[in-house]
Amino acid sequence: MSELFDAVDALVASRSPLPSAEERKRLRTAHGLTLDEVAAALKVRRATVSGWESVKRTTEPRGPEREAYARLLRQ
Secondary structure, rough: OHHOOOHHHHHHHHHHOOOOOHHHHHHHHHHHHHHHHHHHOOOOOOOHHHHHHOOOOOOOOOOHHHHHHHHHHHH
């Protein structure tokens, strides 16, 4: 039964809304992190992270990158 709950928890976490693009950028910079540092940690391109934080062309991270990015923002 625990395995089912873990699977449901992971699914919900992967669909949890992220903060707005402006707030994502504010949180990253408040942590003293650069786009390059976040991109390297998540193994994505700098432009990808920039897109996640762009008000004009916000894109959404997916899969494990989304979970890791959300975790980074919560820290």
